[in-house]
Amino acid sequence: MSLRKISPLVLALVVLFSGAPASAAVLTASALTPPTGISGISQGYLPAFSCTSQGNCLSAGSGPSSNGTVSGFTFTQNNGTWGSGALIKIADASASQISVTGGSCGAAGSCTVTGTYGVNNTSQEVFVATEFKGTWRTANQLGLPAGAMGAGQNAQVHSISCVGSGSCSLIGSYLASTGHNKILGFTANEVNGVWGKATSVALPPHPNLNPEMSLNQISCWSAGNCLAVGDYVNSDGITQAFTVKEVVGLWGAPVMVTPPTNASAYAGTTLSEVDCFSVGSCTAIGSFNNATGALVPLAISMVGNQWRPAAAIALPPNASTSSETFLWGFSGISCASSGNCAFGGDYLTSGKLHQGFLVNEVNGVWQAATQLALPTGALYAGQNGGVIEMSCSAAGTCTAAGAYVNASGNYEGLLVTETQNHWQTATTITLPAGATTVGIDGGVYGLQCFSATMCEAVGTYETSSGAYLPFSVTS
Numbered sequence: 001m002s003l004r005k006i007s008p009l010v011l012a013l014v015v016l017f018s019g020a021p022a023s024a025a026v027l028t029a030s031a032l033t034p035p036t037g038i039s040g041i042s043q044g045y046l047p048a049f050s051c052t053s054q055g056n057c058l059s060a061g062s063g064p065s066s067n068g069t070v071s072g073f074t075f076t077q078n079n080g081t082w083g084s085g086a087l088i089k090i091a092d093a094s095a096s097q098i099s100v101t102g103g104s105c106g107a108a109g110s111c112t113v114t115g116t117y118g119v120n121n122t123s124q125e126v127f128v129a130t131e132f133k134g135t136w137r138t139a140n141q142l143g144l145p146a147g148a149m150g151a152g153q154n155a156q157v158h159s160i161s162c163v164g165s166g167s168c169s170l171i172g173s174y175l176a177s178t179g180h181n182k183i184l185g186f187t188a189n190e191v192n193g194v195w196g197k198a199t200s201v202a203l204p205p206h207p208n209l210n211p212e213m214s215l216n217q218i219s220c221w222s223a224g225n226c227l228a229v230g231d232y233v234n235s236d237g238i239t240q241a242f243t244v245k246e247v248v249g250l251w252g253a254p255v256m257v258t259p260p261t262n263a264s265a266y267a268g269t270t271l272s273e274v275d276c277f278s279v280g281s282c283t284a285i286g287s288f289n290n291a292t293g294a295l296v297p298l299a300i301s302m303v304g305n306q307w308r309p310a311a312a313i314a315l316p317p318n319a320s321t322s323s324e325t326f327l328w329g330f331s332g333i334s335c336a337s338s339g340n341c342a343f344g345g346d347y348l349t350s351g352k353l354h355q356g357f358l359v360n361e362v363n364g365v366w367q368a369a370t371q372l373a374l375p376t377g378a379l380y381a382g383q384n385g386g387v388i389e390m391s392c393s394a395a396g397t398c399t400a401a402g403a404y405v406n407a408s409g410n411y412e413g414l415l416v417t418e419t420q421n422h423w424q425t426a427t428t429i430t431l432p433a434g435a436t437t438v439g440i441d442g443g444v445y446g447l448q449c450f451s452a453t454m455c456e457a458v459g460t461y462e463t464s465s466g467a468y469l470p471f472s473v474t475s
Helices: none
Strands: 014-018 028-031 048-053 056-064 069-079 095-108 111-119 124-130 155-162 167-175 183-191 214-222 226-235 239-247 270-278 282-291 295-301 333-337 340-348 354-362 378-380 386-394 397-406 410-420 443-451 454-462 466-474
Touching: 048 282, 048 443, 056 111, 069 111, 069 124, 095 124, 095 167, 111 155, 124 155, 124 183, 167 214, 167 226, 167 386, 183 214, 183 239, 214 443, 226 282, 239 270, 270 333, 282 333, 295 340, 295 378, 333 397, 340 397, 354 397, 354 410, 386 454, 397 443, 397 454, 410 443, 410 454
Parallel strands: 014 466, 048 095, 069 095, 095 155, 155 214, 214 270, 333 386, 354 386, 386 443
Antiparallel strands: 014 454, 028 466, 048 056, 056 069, 056 095, 095 111, 111 124, 155 167, 167 183, 214 226, 226 239, 226 270, 270 282, 282 295, 333 340, 340 354, 340 386, 378 397, 386 397, 397 410, 443 454, 454 466
16 A cells, blocks of 8 residues: 655645534535546646636646646635636647646635756756736746756646735755765745745754755745755764744755754654744654654654744654654644644554544644544545645634545545534545545545634545545535
């Protein structure tokens, strides 16, 4: 069984539902139609979902087309109605295998979708496609930093954040032209609708010969003011987490993350997700190896531009003493205000079962994780399940999305709500056209809540033929 991973191949689903307690909700899905010529959703994975207001959202992904290649496309929702998908056009005539990896909207009618495309079967380049006043422009190649490898390049975009019309920042990785296929990180900015050339991120202290630098996620609170999180391999071969901040359009040097006090000497810290909700106030989540060797979650918060010590998160009491923690790297953390956040993931129990977990931060204090309460008849969360998405509309009022394995051994999508810091039992999403599973790689991949009673989400399901298709559900 494959683990969920950030993949360049995808299409989208959308879910509209009531924010009433999940146990009372009825979530019956209906299918959405992919663009003409697209036969399905590659790997069932949705990389892009962003809303500017309730009922006005963007979704984008990629799928196999009738000519045997992969094509990227966008879906746009206006006033609660989703239109037909539109294919992404790239200015480079040699472009093939177009794969969306992210997207964000800074204002109504102003969104950006980014991803990769192949050039003559020798290189993988980065593209940016922008929407201006509701019209999508032809996508262009993003210029990589000086010193980037030419032929044989394998550039990737990992995350993008837009905070105004024509104002976005993105992060990714690329291969340097010299030195053992060295993987380095890059950033790029859009200013007044124009994308500048990417710039290389300074290496953290004592990097390995190949630092395998990975910038994993970015979050911006205003134009040109953002925080990115990631990790790299140091000269001792140990993974270390770092943060890097953009101030008024200029990126600083990486800041190393000191692991919690109960960390192993070989902590292997990572940071995979971040949410910035006001000026200089951000929270990031990741994992580290503790003194017993267990891989457990950590959280670190910036308040007033100052980092607080990283906090170790206690897993539920039934966690294995050699537990493994999985944070899927999508939008699994959300903060309603400074000191009031929630996130989730997947962990291994003492009985070697994968279950989902949920964690709350209340007034600046991180609580112990609780096990996700699955619907009746569920077996467990599964290796590809647990909590994947999170969105909080107010302190202690959140909704999470994820997946679990039912009594028939099939993966199902779920939604679960929280009121006054108390999580309810999850509700299953009933799939369209008699479908029985979201599949190993499908499920809910995007979620945004506008109030305690209104959220929207996105994802995919698997058909009897094994293809993945998009769906929507209203409750």
